[in-house]
Amino acid sequence: MPVRLDAQDPRFAEGFEGLLHAKRETSEDVQALVAGVIDAVRKRGDAALIDYTARWDRQTLTPATLRISQEEVDAAVGQCGGDLLRALDTAAERIESFHRLQVPETTDYRDAQGVRLGARWTAVGAAGLYVPGGTASYPSSVLMNALPAKVAGVERIVMVVPTPDGAINPLVLAAAKRCGITEIYRIGGAQAVAALAYGTETIAAVDKIVGPGNAFVAAAKRLVYGTVGIDSIAGPSEILVVADNRNDPAWIAMDLLSQAEHDTSAQSILITDDPAFADAVAAAVDRHLETLPRAAIAGESWREHGGIIVVRDLLAESPALIDRLAPEHLELAVEDPDALAAKVRNAGAIFLGRYTPEAIGDYVAGPNHVLPTARSARFSSGLNVLDFMKRTTFVACDAESVKAIGPAAVTLARSEGLDAHALSVALRLPGGGQG
Amino acid sequence: MPVRLDAQDPRFAEGFEGLLHAKRETSEDVQALVAGVIDAVRKRGDAALIDYTARWDRQTLTPATLRISQEEVDAAVGQCGGDLLRALDTAAERIESFHRLQVPETTDYRDAQGVRLGARWTAVGAAGLYVPGGTASYPSSVLMNALPAKVAGVERIVMVVPTPDGAINPLVLAAAKRCGITEIYRIGGAQAVAALAYGTETIAAVDKIVGPGNAFVAAAKRLVYGTVGIDSIAGPSEILVVADNRNDPAWIAMDLLSQAEHDTSAQSILITDDPAFADAVAAAVDRHLETLPRAAIAGESWREHGGIIVVRDLLAESPALIDRLAPEHLELAVEDPDALAAKVRNAGAIFLGRYTPEAIGDYVAGPNHVLPTARSARFSSGLNVLDFMKRTTFVACDAESVKAIGPAAVTLARSEGLDAHALSVALRLPGGGQG
Known part of the structure; x- marks a missing residue:
């Protein structure tokens, strides 16, 4: 039976705490295994990917067949009913138009002291999208993860999806096609995350990895974080x-x-x-x-x-x-x-x-x-366009504006004992370095 | 001697890779020690904080003296020269006004199908700011970490700063005062991070922890991530x-x-x-x-x-x-x-x-x-106001608009084998549940 609590009950606070802190996740300790897989992919590249895929997905691949061809994608789309493709299209259109409103604008202005200031947003260069295989292979997740990247302007979006025993959900490939994804590899697990993070002979590394996965995928994402960006672990x-x-x-x-x-x-x-x-x-x-x-x-x-x-x-x-x-x-x-x-x-x-x-x-x-x-x-927030962009701030002083704001920087840098900081500003002030 | 590379050199690529991937960070393995400290603070609260502070900062504290009083802050400000306080103020004003332009706006609109859609931003409830002690105790870092939180509208900003042998940089306290921070504790290390993440009898837990620190602080931030948000590890x-x-x-x-x-x-x-x-x-x-x-x-x-x-x-x-x-x-x-x-x-x-x-x-x-x-x-991006806010999306359908977009959701949910998803929409369509 579900817990039933009455806010008037003197023991409500206790019951509510129980609901709040109940541990629901079963944490499998797969870290050591996953670290070994990542290491193997870093060292042996495609060969390691092919070995793991043979062992865990029972699929014999070569470097040439790691990638799912456009013909296979088109054939999969042909297997999907028209109703389903229309529903997918409705979803994609609505998701895309909502996310388009999230694209941030550049700021660029000159302040009262004559300092030019601003921030601009640029898309991540390459994003990797993990799509689970089997029953948790949801086309809706492909749309939700890929479309924000597309709207952000990510130039290269790579999808990985395991095909255990050769099986794949055709609507997942249809969703990828609808999002404009053409680079798709039939690999999964920690080995796929490692390939996206470090690259192999066939798969170029990406800058950010997103998408849901099992305990192995989650552990791999944690381990490669820093080398690449990741979304949150759901x-x-x-x-x-x-x-x-x-x-x-x-x-x-x-x-x-x-x-x-x-x-x-x-x-x-x-x-x-x-x-x-x-x-x-x-x-x-x-x-x-x-x-x-x-x-x-x-x-x-x-x-x-x-x-x-x-x-x-x-x-x-x-x-x-x-x-x-x-x-x-x-x-x-x-x-x-x-x-x-x-x-x-x-x-x-x-x-x-x-x-x-x-x-x-x-x-x-x-x-x-x-x-x-x-x-x-x-x-934290739901996945959005900003997750596939990053913000670079900029400053431009000229001889006049550095004179206006520089002395305060010199004072603070000296007080922090950072003299090269102070001098790099002071050299640009009148009297350079003596200021 | 620094590496010197000429882009025309046939071996340039190799030399550049070396520069790119040279390991500069000395990674001390402090994880086990830090995990023990966090566990002790979770179990023994203030008592653990007081023990660790006695051992590592040579400071005898009580629950009542964990917090730095307003009198101590005011006395510290009194020790700072006028020039220094004016420079601090110039910096704070400029940082605050730049960051104010980053506050995002709510979107709220009705689309062509009559669906109301939008996203709103709210501030994190409470933020903790770690400030290192000793020579790396920089007032400028206090401003850079605290002012985005203040501009975001964070209601409670807590600062922790270790005071080994009782020493503290008065300008750090002046910077805290300038940012409106009144809740300051004289603790540091992994124990301070644990107190912020889990709370003790005296210190209420926060939602997000930011600020630079040594290897112990960085390891502690990694370990509490998930329980609270953290900034990136620099x-x-x-x-x-x-x-x-x-x-x-x-x-x-x-x-x-x-x-x-x-x-x-x-x-x-x-x-x-x-x-x-x-x-x-x-x-x-x-x-x-x-x-x-x-x-x-x-x-x-x-x-x-x-x-x-x-x-x-x-x-x-x-x-x-x-x-x-x-x-x-x-x-x-x-x-x-x-x-x-x-x-x-x-x-x-x-x-x-x-x-x-x-x-x-x-x-x-x-x-x-x-x-x-x-x-x-x-x-990823530099610290900014968005790091102290989170985005909540919202949707509102009425009987008409759910009729317009609901059928596509039903089709997709059924194809994913998620029938309760499909039915929760279908029940609201004309013919409820048979649609």
Whole structure:
């Protein structure tokens, strides 16, 4: 049974802490193995990639067949139904147009002292996108990871996707094609991350690696961080639904299950102000679980990690709870969702109102579905265009403006005992170096 | 002697690779020790902090004296000369006004399908600023780390600074006061990072930790990452100066030394198109080293890690070299620095023209001096206001707009085998759940 808490209960704080800090992730210790794989790829390049792929994906490759050809991609697209391709296209268009609004502008101005100042943004040179194989191979993830890079202007986007026993989801290749990705390698695991980070004879290194993966992929990304940039390491998915009793309990129950079905470690929590509505949602969850294909996963997630919190006043009490939970997804199924959203600080993405199920955001709404998990919405953001760009500031002084601001720099540098700093400014002042 | 390379030399590529990949950082393996310290602070809170501070800083503290009082801060400010305080104020004003331009705006719009979409930025709730003790205790770093947080609107900014044997740089406290920081603790090392990340009886946990530190501090930041956000872990400082022969060699030499004096692991590189000018700069470096107070450090850095690269055509050849080096600081002391800057992709900060020594940016120019090192300018940016904010996207559908975009979500969710996702949308469509 999911945890049920009443905010009026004297032991509520304790129960809430339990919900907050329950360890859901099973941390496999794969670091040593992964370090060995990375080392092998650095030393032996393609040969190591080919060996690991034979061992783990049961695929015999050569340097020439590491890459998935354009013909294979086109054949895969041909296998997808028209409805599916149209849905993919709708999603891609909406994601792209939302992300296009995130492209930052250059600033460039001269201040009152005559100093020219500014900052410009440039795209990362090359980005690598990891796409899992098997059942977790989601075309929607390809769109969500690749389109921000494309909108950012990344010139080279490389995709890696393992094809265990030769199997690949054709819609994943269709999604890659829709994003304009032409460089795709049939490799996965830590070895694929190592190839992207360090390069091999066939695969040139990239500057940044993004995309979801299993424990091996996550460990590899941690280990190559610094050599390349990485996105955040995603934990199990989470949803927090705040709902009054004017919702259909069946809708809210399905929203809770839509996260629960991802993974037995996922967490779905409901906050409501009506104990009877809480009961109705709990009953609707049980009813849905009778027919849902992924009921085994969703049911375990709900029983082990789910929660129902009853408060008196949603607008007054839930913001503090939301901010502490800092949920990846926050659904506000209340009469005035804006009033509640305005009081919230920490959430990855907010779904406003009764007609905005979280799943609409997983596919077609437009905002990214790669969002901060495990309370990291307190300090981090969902994947976006800025993750594929970097900011270079610039300064230009002339003989006059360095005279205006230089003396303060000289004073501070001297006080810090950094005389070469002080002198490099002082040399440019009248009286050079004696100033 | 610094490495000298000629781009015409057939072995140039090899020499350049050496410069690019030379390991400058001495990596002390302090991870196990640091993990023990963090664990002790999590378990024993203030008592552990007090024990470690007694052992390593030779300071006897109580929970009541962990915090530096406002009286102590005011007394420290009283010890600083008026000139110094005025220089600090000039720096703070300029840094603050540059960073104010970085505050992002909320987007909120309705698209053609009637879906309301947007993103809003909120400040991190609480930020912790680590300030090193001893000789590396730089007031300018306090300004550079604290002011972006202040401009971002962070409500609680906490500073930790070790005071070994009771010593503290009064200007560090003056800088904290100038930034409006009132919560300051006299602790340092891994124990201070642990206290900020997990909290103790006296110190409430923060959401993000920034600021430079030694190997222990860096290891602690890596270990608490995830529980809190951190800034990037800075490596040794770097400068790349691109200069034609119309510069005063003494100026360029001092600019190279201004990074070299930081640390024996720092790296200073000159790219020029005139071998005679290269000789003149090298000679000027030697001359400066005769009188520079930190000549021992700067000299070792220059001899061990410095480099001079001679090319034929600065505008044609240097951009590719710059992008591979991806320097923290890039000084363009050439006739048309804008033309060269426009061809550069990777640099933390650019200093344009002959009158803009890098050191002006360390103190008073306005842009941040916390910048990506070790080639990470390929994928990351200097510290800025966005580092203290996070972005929450939002979506709102109504019964009409979910009808417009929902069916594509249902199609994609079904193809991914995520039926609860599909149903949570379909239930809201006409014919609910049968759609």
